[in-house]
Amino acid sequence: MARAVNTSRKSLNTAIAATLGLIMFFPVLWILILSFKSEIDAVRSPWQVLTAGWTMESYGAVQERSDYFKHFMNSVTISLGSTFLGLLIAIPAAWAMAFVPAKRTKDVLMWMLSTKMLPPVGVLVPIYLIFRNLGILDTRSGLVIVLMLMNLPIIIWMLYTYFREIPGEILEAARMDGASLREEVLYVLTPMAIPGMASTVLLNIILSWNEAFWTLNLTAAQAAPLTAFIASYSSPEGLFYAKLSAASIMAIAPILIMGWFSQKQLVRGLTFGAVK
Structure with a gap:
C-alpha cells in the first residue's frame, strides 16, 4: 500500500513538473512556430496561426537583411x-x-x-x-x-x-x-x-x-x-513578428543546444558540495 501511494505521488510530481516545464518552454515554442509563418499569418488568432501554412521565408529574409x-x-x-x-x-x-x-x-x-x-x-x-x-x-x-x-x-x-x-x-x-x-x-x-x-x-x-x-x-x-x-527587427514601422521570431530562434538556438548537451555538467557543478 505504501508503495502504491509512493508511486502515485511520483506520478503526480512528474505531471506537475511536466506541466510547469511546458508552461516555461511555451514562449520559446510559440516563437518557433511563428518563425515558420508569414507576416500576415503571424498576427492572426492562435488557432489560425496553427492551421496556417508553413514557410521558411522569414529565415530567408533575415539572412538577406x-x-x-x-x-x-x-x-x-x-x-x-x-x-x-x-x-x-x-x-x-x-x-x-x-x-x-x-x-x-x-x-x-x-x-x-x-x-x-x-x-x-x-x-x-x-x-x-x-x-x-x-x-x-x-x-x-x-x-x-x-x-x-x-x-x-x-x-x-x-x-x-x-x-x-x-x-x-x-x-x-x-x-x-x-x-x-x-x-x-x-x-x-x-x-x-x-x-x-x-x-x-x-x-x-x-x-x-x-x-x-x-x-x-x-x-x-x-x-x-x-x-x-x-x-x-523592432523598428519605427512596427514589429515584424515572423521575422522577429526567426531572428530570435537563430540567436538563441546555439546557446540552447550548448545548454542541452552540457546540462548534466551544469547541474553537477551547481550542486557540488550541496550533499555531504
Missing part, C-alpha cells in the same frame, strides 16, 4: 573572452578568500555580490563616456571588459564555494613537497575543482550570451552581438 554570421561571431568572442578573462582574475581571488584566513572575507564577498543589485542604468553614462574617451566604444574588447566586470562577482562566489570544499590538508601536503604558489594553484587546486569551474564557465557564457542592456547601449554596428541582431 542581416549578417547573421558576423553577429554570431561577435557573441562567441564576447562570451568566451569575458568568461576567460574573468577566470584569470577570479581563480586567484577565490583561492585567497578560501585558503588565506581573513576576518572580513564574508564581508568582502557580500560587498561584491551587492554590486549586482545596482541597476545598470545607474552607471551607464559614466561607462559610456569612459569607453568613448578610451576609444573602445563599439568594440569587442570593450564588451569583453564590461561583461567580465559585470559577471566577476558571480564567478568569484561560485569558485569560492567550490574551493572551500577542497580539504586544506591537500594544499599543505603540496607545499611540504616543495610546490610553489603557482604550482599549487595550477596543478593541485585547479584540477580538483574542474567540475565546479566547468559549471562556472557554462553559466557565465550563458549570462554573457544573453546580456542585452550593455550590448545594446555600447555597440552600434561593428561589435553588435546577437542581442542587437534581434533588436534590429
